Amino acid sequence: MVRQMPEDPIVRNIIDLMRGAQMNRRALLRGAAVGAAGAGTLALSACGGGGGGGSVEQGDGSAGSIVWGNWTYYLDFNEDTQTWPTLDEFMAQTNISVDYIEDIDDNNTFYGKIKDQLQLGQNTGYDTITLTDWMNGRLIQDGQVQELDASRMPNTKNLLANLRDSLDVDPGRKYTMPWQAPASGVVWNTEAVPDGIKTIDDFLRPELKGKVGMLTEMRDTMGIIMQGLGTDISGEWGDPEFDAALAWLDDAIKSGQVAQLKGNSYTQDLETDTTLAAIAWTGDIAILNSEQGERWTLEVPESGGVITADSFTVPNGTTPENKELVEDLINFYYEPEIAAQVADYVWFVTPVEGAREAMEAINPEQVDNPFIFPDDDMNSRLHGFRTLTPQEDKKYTEAFSKVLGL
Amino acid sequence: MAFTAFSATAAAAPHAPRKRSWTALILLAPGIAYMLLFFLAPFIQLVITSLQAPADTGGIGDYVAAFQFSNYAAAIQEYWPHILRSFVYAVIATIAGLIISYPLAYLIGVRLRPYPMLQGLALILVIAPFFISFLLRTLAWKQILPSEVIGTDFSVIFGLTYNFIPFMTLPIFASLQQLDLRLVEAGSDLYASPVTTFRKVTLPLSMPGVVSGTLLSFIPMSGDYVNASREFLGSTSTPMIGNVIEASFLQTQNYPLAATLSIILMAIILVIVATYVRRSGTEDLL
Numbered sequence: 001m002v003r004q005m006p007e008d009p010i011v012r013n014i015i016d017l018m019r020g021a022q023m024n025r026r027a028l029l030r031g032a033a034v035g036a037a038g039a040g041t042l043a044l045s046a047c048g049g050g051g052g053g054g055s056v057e058q059g060d061g062s063a064g065s066i067v068w069g070n071w072t073y074y075l076d077f078n079e080d081t082q083t084w085p086t087l088d089e090f091m092a093q094t095n096i097s098v099d100y101i102e103d104i105d106d107n108n109t110f111y112g113k114i115k116d117q118l119q120l121g122q123n124t125g126y127d128t129i130t131l132t133d134w135m136n137g138r139l140i141q142d143g144q145v146q147e148l149d150a151s152r153m154p155n156t157k158n159l160l161a162n163l164r165d166s167l168d169v170d171p172g173r174k175y176t177m178p179w180q181a182p183a184s185g186v187v188w189n190t191e192a193v194p195d196g197i198k199t200i201d202d203f204l205r206p207e208l209k210g211k212v213g214m215l216t217e218m219r220d221t222m223g224i225i226m227q228g229l230g231t232d233i234s235g236e237w238g239d240p241e242f243d244a245a246l247a248w249l250d251d252a253i254k255s256g257q258v259a260q261l262k263g264n265s266y267t268q269d270l271e272t273d274t275t276l277a278a279i280a281w282t283g284d285i286a287i288l289n290s291e292q293g294e295r296w297t298l299e300v301p302e303s304g305g306v307i308t309a310d311s312f313t314v315p316n317g318t319t320p321e322n323k324e325l326v327e328d329l330i331n332f333y334y335e336p337e338i339a340a341q342v343a344d345y346v347w348f349v350t351p352v353e354g355a356r357e358a359m360e361a362i363n364p365e366q367v368d369n370p371f372i373f374p375d376d377d378m379n380s381r382l383h384g385f386r387t388l389t390p391q392e393d394k395k396y397t398e399a400f401s402k403v404l405g406l
Numbered sequence: 407m408a409f410t411a412f413s414a415t416a417a418a419a420p421h422a423p424r425k426r427s428w429t430a431l432i433l434l435a436p437g438i439a440y441m442l443l444f445f446l447a448p449f450i451q452l453v454i455t456s457l458q459a460p461a462d463t464g465g466i467g468d469y470v471a472a473f474q475f476s477n478y479a480a481a482i483q484e485y486w487p488h489i490l491r492s493f494v495y496a497v498i499a500t501i502a503g504l505i506i507s508y509p510l511a512y513l514i515g516v517r518l519r520p521y522p523m524l525q526g527l528a529l530i531l532v533i534a535p536f537f538i539s540f541l542l543r544t545l546a547w548k549q550i551l552p553s554e555v556i557g558t559d560f561s562v563i564f565g566l567t568y569n570f571i572p573f574m575t576l577p578i579f580a581s582l583q584q585l586d587l588r589l590v591e592a593g594s595d596l597y598a599s600p601v602t603t604f605r606k607v608t609l610p611l612s613m614p615g616v617v618s619g620t621l622l623s624f625i626p627m628s629g630d631y632v633n634a635s636r637e638f639l640g641s642t643s644t645p646m647i648g649n650v651i652e653a654s655f656l657q658t659q660n661y662p663l664a665a666t667l668s669i670i671l672m673a674i675i676l677v678i679v680a681t682y683v684r685r686s687g688t689e690d691l692l
Contacts, residue, residue, distance in 0.1 A: 108656065108657040109656050112659065113656070115467070138466070253642050261636055261642060262636065272549075274553050274556070390464055390465025390466065391464035391465065393465060393466050394465055394466045394658075397466060398660065401657055403642075404636075404642055405636075405641075405643060405645045405649075406645055406650050406653040406657075
């Protein structure tokens with residue numbers, strides 16, 4: 001029910017401002033950063049898609065409602081109407097209401113937030129989440145997620161063949177379904193760093209001291225450094241290769257060269273010029289550039305970037321009814337036209353076959369964008385971080401954390 | 407005073423009827439239940455967790471029940487610099503807070519006493535920042551302070567001082583608000599200089615407020631993990647012990663380490679506070 005706005009123009013103004021602030025994208029990102037700093041209790045439900053303003057029809061929610069936890073900058077968003085166009089379309093088509101919450105900032109931190117419920121099989125507060133596949137592997141091994149019903153998701157036949165078996169503990173994707181395949185590369189402020197970053201040693205140039213940022217996602221940061229030092233991260237490697245890369249990072253941090261180590265909130269440091277060069281996720285930079293006038297250059301280095309997949313999973317605590325609604329949602333996002341619409345905004349490798357053809361109609365300029373539809377050159381540069389054994393995972397995660405000062 | 411008053415009453419009524427003790431017990435029951443449920447039970451759980459050993463699987467977050475007391479020695483050996491840094495930060499920030507808060511509380515509690523309106527306004531100004539989230543206020547300082555300063559010891563201590571100033575100001579204000587100005591007047595009538603009057607009259611009478619204020623600031627400061635976090639005013643060279651505990655619980659999922667460090671932190675705070683209160687001669691506050 002739409003409530004009548006008060007007559008008083010001042011009060012109206014205040015309400016308008018508050019609504020605007022609630023849905024402002026920058027505010028969402030800041031909120032996510034705050035969440036990352038340990039404020040797990042800070043609820044960000046204000047940014048739920050179901051609560052968005054604008055004029056797009058969102059259905060009546062009579063078919064049920066689900067909660068979707070996702071990363072920031074990870075779903076097409078219309079700044080003018082302050083709406084999520086494809087999500088609104090899904091809600092209008094199905095009458096399923098989706099509470100869309102962008103509060104995943106870092107796989108480990110987010111897992112830490114919901115692990116107790118996961119271990120007890122209780123409701124986590126999310127019907128579906130899109131963590132990264134290495135973390136999904138852990139959830140599958142621990143039996144904490146539900147098997148998806150492929151017969152309810154006919155569109156998932158469109159999943160790119162190379163992603164079908166890319167998660168070794170989930171061949172054929174019974175428990176997971178890729179949402180996007182994010183790639184990480186290097187970014188620099190085009191004006192302040194005219195020579196750019198071509199190799200990892202360029203991060204160590206004296207003029208960049210204190211202005212270099214890296215991600216707290218171990219696999220992205222270590223993956224790029226290890227490849228910079230000549231290791232094939234998807235092949236056979238062990239402690240010596242990891243330790244050499246960690247020593248490189250440790251030196252760079254101790255010398256003050258690398259000053260910022262962040263989760264998804266690293267984009268704020270780029271915006272404020274606190275960081276001039278960094279390891280970054282490709283899509284984030286595309287969105288920043290589109291919002292702030294192409295201030296940054298992004299490249300996947302010759303030595304190699306890291307590619308993985310963030311996939312939908314349904315935690316055990318979700319009810320069977322809501323699992324079905326999630327399957328409807330997944331099926332919807334596997335329509336090539338919808339996938340193309342999302343890819344046009346988020347700029348990550350789309351996992352949906354046919355999205356490239358659909359992009360012709362949506363935005364022909366993006367058809368040859370290698371960050372969405374990698375060409376041979378891009379494919380040769382992007383590599384997946386090999387799956388770690390539980391012991392390696394623990395050892396490397398703790399060693400990485402120590403280098404971050406913790 | 408509280409303890410003395412209690413024992414005096416007990417001495418005066420040695421043969422209090424048995425029924426009364428039952429009444430007291432019933433009245434105390436909710437408090438005891440609260441302590442058992444929300445302090446003792448979690449604390450026991452924390453102790454059990456702190457003694458766990460890694461499981462054979464060796465994976466992240468996999469630990470089994472054990473009596474691995476060596477966890478404590480290992481935690482201290484590995485993280486004593488973080489523990490030391492936390493307490494150094496907290497002590498400096500507490501002193502800085504006291505230096506700022508005492509004159510402020512004096513102004514509000516004594517000088518503005520004849521102007522209730524102004525006094526109320528000043529108090530609101532002290533409390534007003536509390537209407538905004540702790541996290542957002544700290545994040546705001548990240549925008550205000552020069553980027554060269556962010557991530558240094560200074561920025562973290564600055565953040566701690568700023569965030570806990572109301573906890574220092576309000577108890578001191580409460581003490582000074584009750585200060586009988588006739589005693590100050592008597593001091594000057596007896597030819598004491600303003601400094602001597604302050605030292606001999608005002609300060610001793612406001613000591614309960616100073617002690618409360620310093621404790622209310624120091625304890626949460628020692629365990630704080632927001633200000634020193636890399637996301638806020640800290641960097642990789644400033645993590646406090648709270649940051650290590652947070653990362654151990656949420657990122658590396660090393661629960662025994664996190665629990666061990668929590669207990670060590672708690673024990674050190676307890677010793678420091680008990681010593682401080684004893685030295686400041688205000689045991690009745692405990």
